[in-house]
Amino acid sequence: QYVPDSYIEDAFHQAAQDLEAEYKLLDYDDLINKGSLARKKRQTDKKDPSSLHASVLKTTAESQKIHDSFKIALKASQKLKNNVTLKQTGIKLRAPPKFCPFAFEPSCTEPVKYRQIDGSCNNPGNSLLGKASTPFKRLLRTAYEDRIQEPRRTGENGQLLPNPREIALRIHDPMDTPARISHYGVIFGQFIDHDFALSAATGFGSSPLKCTCLTDNEDCINIPTPDMDMFNDQLCQVLTRSAASFDKFDCSVGAREQLNTITHWLDLSHQYGSDQTTANKLRSFIDGKLRTMNINGMEREFMPNTKTGTCVDETNEELCFEAGDTRTSQNLMLVSIHTVWVREHNRIASALKRLNPQWTDEDLYQETRRIVIAEYQNVIYKEWLPVVIGEDLMRAFGLNIMHKRYFMGYDQDVNPHLSAEFSTAAFRFGHTLLRSTLTKTDSELRPFSNLTLGNIMLRPTEAYNNGGLDSICRGLLIDPGTSFDTHFTDEIQNHLFETGAFDAQTKRFSLSSINIARGRDHGLPPYNDFRKFVGLKEAKTFDDLIEIPPNVRERLKEVYRSVNDIDAFTGATSEIPLPGSLLGPTFSDIVARQFRDLKFGDRYYYENGNNETIRFTLKQLNQIRRGTMSRIMCDNLDLKFIQRNAFEPPSNENPIVSCASLKKVNLKRWRGEPLPVRETFFSNNFNNNFFF
Numbered sequence: 001q002y003v004p005d006s007y008i009e010d011a012f013h014q015a016a017q018d019l020e021a022e023y024k025l026l027d028y029d030d031l032i033n034k035g036s037l038a039r040k041k042r043q044t045d046k047k048d049p050s051s052l053h054a055s056v057l058k059t060t061a062e063s064q065k066i067h068d069s070f071k072i073a074l075k076a077s078q079k080l081k082n083n084v085t086l087k088q089t090g091i092k093l094r095a096p097p098k099f100c101p102f103a104f105e106p107s108c109t110e111p112v113k114y115r116q117i118d119g120s121c122n123n124p125g126n127s128l129l130g131k132a133s134t135p136f137k138r139l140l141r142t143a144y145e146d147r148i149q150e151p152r153r154t155g156e157n158g159q160l161l162p163n164p165r166e167i168a169l170r171i172h173d174p175m176d177t178p179a180r181i182s183h184y185g186v187i188f189g190q191f192i193d194h195d196f197a198l199s200a201a202t203g204f205g206s207s208p209l210k211c212t213c214l215t216d217n218e219d220c221i222n223i224p225t226p227d228m229d230m231f232n233d234q235l236c237q238v239l240t241r242s243a244a245s246f247d248k249f250d251c252s253v254g255a256r257e258q259l260n261t262i263t264h265w266l267d268l269s270h271q272y273g274s275d276q277t278t279a280n281k282l283r284s285f286i287d288g289k290l291r292t293m294n295i296n297g298m299e300r301e302f303m304p305n306t307k308t309g310t311c312v313d314e315t316n317e318e319l320c321f322e323a324g325d326t327r328t329s330q331n332l333m334l335v336s337i338h339t340v341w342v343r344e345h346n347r348i349a350s351a352l353k354r355l356n357p358q359w360t361d362e363d364l365y366q367e368t369r370r371i372v373i374a375e376y377q378n379v380i381y382k383e384w385l386p387v388v389i390g391e392d393l394m395r396a397f398g399l400n401i402m403h404k405r406y407f408m409g410y411d412q413d414v415n416p417h418l419s420a421e422f423s424t425a426a427f428r429f430g431h432t433l434l435r436s437t438l439t440k441t442d443s444e445l446r447p448f449s450n451l452t453l454g455n456i457m458l459r460p461t462e463a464y465n466n467g468g469l470d471s472i473c474r475g476l477l478i479d480p481g482t483s484f485d486t487h488f489t490d491e492i493q494n495h496l497f498e499t500g501a502f503d504a505q506t507k508r509f510s511l512s513s514i515n516i517a518r519g520r521d522h523g524l525p526p527y528n529d530f531r532k533f534v535g536l537k538e539a540k541t542f543d544d545l546i547e548i549p550p551n552v553r554e555r556l557k558e559v560y561r562s563v564n565d566i567d568a569f570t571g572a573t574s575e576i577p578l579p580g581s582l583l584g585p586t587f588s589d590i591v592a593r594q595f596r597d598l599k600f601g602d603r604y605y606y607e608n609g610n611n612e613t614i615r616f617t618l619k620q621l622n623q624i625r626r627g628t629m630s631r632i633m634c635d636n637l638d639l640k641f642i643q644r645n646a647f648e649p650p651s652n653e654n655p656i657v658s659c660a661s662l663k664k665v666n667l668k669r670w671r672g673e674p675l676p677v678r679e680t681f682f683s684n685n686f687n688n689n690f691f692f
């Protein structure tokens with residue numbers, strides 16, 4: 001049952017005016033003078049760690065509009081609630097179309113052979129599913145302090161929850177134990193993450209808010225420095241809250257959701273872009289290729305430079321690298337993986353051009369993109385995911401790839417969206433697997449140089465010198481990652497984004513404490529709720545936490561007052577890994593569930609055979625299935641030898657073999673591939689009718 005439209009519209013108009021008036025009060029100069037909240041057009045101080053953190057967050061004009069529309073809806077709902085009749089009838093409220101950012105669905109032409117850049121039009125029943133700038137979904141009920149939007153602050157006994165950095169110091173202290181995943185496998189996890197998750201940050205216009213340690217603002221969740229912390233030269237870690245969104249496309253007013261600014265799919269959107277402008281900027285428009293550049297003294301191609309990134313550019317000559325995601329240059333290990341995939345795109349485009357000389361640039365770009373995304377999905381489901389969650393869960397969740405046949409399990413009722421529980425907690429498992437050092441190796445995988453994470457975080461120098469990105473990528477193959485446990489490596493735990501800018505308010509971050517604070521910001525319920533969801537027994541006391549080793553249980557008991565207060569990230573990373581999986585039972589389940597939804601809910605999933613326009617021929621598909629990550633590395637780096645599975649360190653079970661012995665994908669199956677009648681690509685104008 002809904003309230004009459006005119007009545008609601010009035011309330012929304014008034015609420016919009018109130019919000020505008022509030023924003024006017026937040027005058028920029030005034031705020032700077034008061035030293036409270038700084039509105040910046042761009043984060044310009046490249047040495048300020050908080051600017052560096054902000055540079056890996058994203059605010060867009062669209063995300064800010066959605067955030068504002070949610071705020072307006074809350075205000076309007078407050079106004080309407082004061083009305084006695086509404087209170088009595090317990091009527092549900094929904095924003096009128098003018099105030100609902102999701103009201104204008106893209107219209108999709110059918111059938112479409114290629115994915116849309118912005119992720120829309122995948123599901124014929126709901127064209128917005130999977131699109132960039134849509135909300136995360138929930139597996140569990142949110143847990144906000146006020147039930148609507150404020151971060152959880154108080155525990156079960158009414159006392160304040162422990163400070164996230166305090167928890168980090170007591171539970172996530174540094175220790176590195178080698179694991180059976182290669183560091184390549186770990187950073188590939190980050191690469192996947194940047195394909196499908198980027199929460200919008202609250203901001204002004206299209207820049208994230210810059211909080212300060214003295215700010216008491218509802219959109220800041222700074223982490224104060226506890227006593228006895230080595231961070232005692234800084235008051236806090238400044239942290240901006242993620243932007244708000246409605247949780248449903250119908251804009252019914254409920255608890256705060258967060259917004260994913262990039263496409264939810266496994267579609268290499270971090271290579272190709274999540275919007276048409278970015279996608280066009282990355283293309284060369286010649287023979288279907290992506291734009292690349294050369295570096296003096298190095299033979300192969302590299303991603304183009306950009307001046308808009310936030311690399312700490314010591315010399316003013318060495319620049320960041322540009323791809324489809326704003327976080328590309330966050331570290332050079334990540335850049336090196338991006339580089340391999342850009343080269344793979346251009347390698348395939350050249351091969352297709354040789355096979356089909358009559359194809360236009362557009363034909364070559366679209367078909368190459370389709371093949372490269374298929375190769376990428378193939379290595380994820382065939383090689384990477386089994387290393388992470390193990391064969392048993394692969395089977396239980398239907399995640400194994402097929403042999404010789406099509407996959408026929410596509411289900412348009414599956415919601416493929418990333419869940420908040422996955423992106424805010426479970427998929428951050430990779431943070432515990434990172435190591436502080438890395439090795440550069442030559443083409444025979446012989447080490448010749450060692451670096452620390454600090455040397456390559458937002459610092460491009462090592463990309464241009466001493467073997468460059470190729471040697472970093474090869475080094476990731478031989479270094480093992482560290483085990484899944486509560487421990488974080490020192491560089492991430494105590495020195496994240498440290499630049500030596502000792503006059504900055506926040507001089508460095510601690511990633512585990514950010515994860516905990518972010519969980520509260522996003523209204524994640526405590527660990528016990530996660531346990532129930534994945535089928536573990538609800539713990540009544542700390543001693544019931546039998547999946548957690550006794551010594552860690554003891555430490556949890558010292559930090560948290562109640563077993564019901566434990567933050568999800570801390571609780572789940574405390575668990576002993578399941579047999580065959582790198583992860584404990586809670587994160588194994590949530591990760592498996594998410595990759596199931598991304599497979600069964602994606603009409604463009606590479607093995608899907610139920611749509612004749614979209615699917616590959618069986619012969620093409622079987623070629624793609626032959627591919628491996630190691631083969632792709634051999635094709636795009638100077639490598640003579642490599643282990644069979646790039647996601648595990650070399651060992652007797654995973655021997656180093658010659659590149660020549662690895663199977664190749666035969667592209668001859670694409671000779672004469674019929675191309676679709678050119679369809680008009682959807683242009684996103686869904687904001688035309690919006691309220692500002």
Ligand code: HEM
Binds near residue numbers: 193423430514515
């Ligand atoms: C050197 C390596 C890495 C660094 C420095 C790093 C750093 C960060 C930072 C600063 C954030 C934003 C935190 C926040 O404000 O909430 C973040 C988010 C995240 N990271 Fe990492 N990370 C790394 C590797 C990884 C790996 C290996 C994985 C997974 C296998 C991963 C998964 C995630 C996820 C899922 C998010 C949330 C994304 C979102 O929803 O916006 N990261 N990381």
